[in-house]
Amino acid sequence: MRVGASIFFTADSIQPAELGVELEAHGFESLWLPEHSHMPLAQQQELGDRRLPEKYEIVYDAFTSLAAVASTTSRILLGTGITLLGIRDPIWTAKATATLDRLSAGRLLFGIGYGWLRREYESHGIPFDRRRAITREKLRVVRALWTSETTAFAGDHIQLSPSRQGPKPVREPHPPVHIGAALGPGTMADLASLADGWIPLGMYRVTAAEIAEVQAAAAANGRGPLEISVYLDYTQAHRIDEMAEAGCDRVVVCLPSAPRTEVLHHVEQIAESWIGP
Template structure:
């Protein structure tokens, strides 16, 4: 099992130019950054629930990952997740391809349909059709990445033949990791996903995730890789996911000032080392 970090980078915490090398020095495989363009003041959240402060202050993930790319050599750079329903597909295709190019082919495009309805409405997106919109935009982006003269004609996206460069370094394009845990999400993994990326849910038993993995692989018809997002820094939880044959665990890194973040990373490194000793899995396990 590989190990990465998922986090919200904000103007109040550690910067990507420091975080990237710190992760690489400690042997982490990847960095996944969350995205929210903004949070409307009148967001209608579940009763009694308040969004944590980092949701309001996230950095643009592509700019931040570009900074991290410039100061690292091997760290995989992922969006976790990019809100495709709030993004122009032509511009986003260029951002993904550019990051893949400047990083030497290290970009992972994590995608999802989002859940803050007022946020997507401010982008002109109807929440009722966001799933179809996301799928169509991703299909359009794949055309832009893989064809010299790309065109697309759909319900939401429509353009005549265009030239769009750069093309991604990875062939045919950066891997797409699909978030969500519904049957619709599993169908997306089958249609265009390289991996399934569910979030760790504290109220959901890990063995229930095992049933979801089995169902997802039934839908895809293959042993599709699984990367679990936002896992707590806990050896027992890592062991439970390892038993489910999860390919990568993304430990959740709280948004903290620089020195506190580095200490948190050291604690995570110790947890991973203890897990590896227990499983005799070696450096790459």
């Protein structure tokens, strides 16, 4: 079982470069960073009792943070968990991800998701109800720019005239794409056709049957096994063995967005219990 970590970096938390060093020293395999561009106040009001913590409003940019981690580490993999590709420009995203992969010597894991905050989408002028179709097209554009010398794309939502873009990623044929979403017919189809891995967000008690269903769909589409990466809150780290038995390949432990001393206390505990010397 590979053990990774995730955290909301903020101005008040431990900083990216210093956490990266500590995670690598303690044997963590990867670091995955979430993203939100901003938080419309109307969204928080609509959520009511489910109002999101302040860290969602002030979280650092994921790509910039991962670049900082890359500068102080040499082994740990660098994941986006998850990039809201539907509200991003795919051409800029292809360049940013390829640059990060090249600067880190091929360590990028590209986790994407569809998003669930309607007003965040609306602020970017993207129709929330068409986010899945838009995300699919943008992912195809990103992958084409990663892998083709000349790229053209004509979709229902995205148009790109013949273009060239560099740099190209180090990883061949491209950095792995992990789709983070709860399982449903649409997600299943996307996993089988577009993904190298599944992050079952919102499904922390993912079962062996669900994993088997995903793998069967990928196999039926002529693709190899997908990598399964499940997220657990740091207070649920004791369930790492359970997730391994269910068939997960990686557990990503969500650390508190807190100062250095508190975060490293949990890093050391997790490493001692589940990673070892």
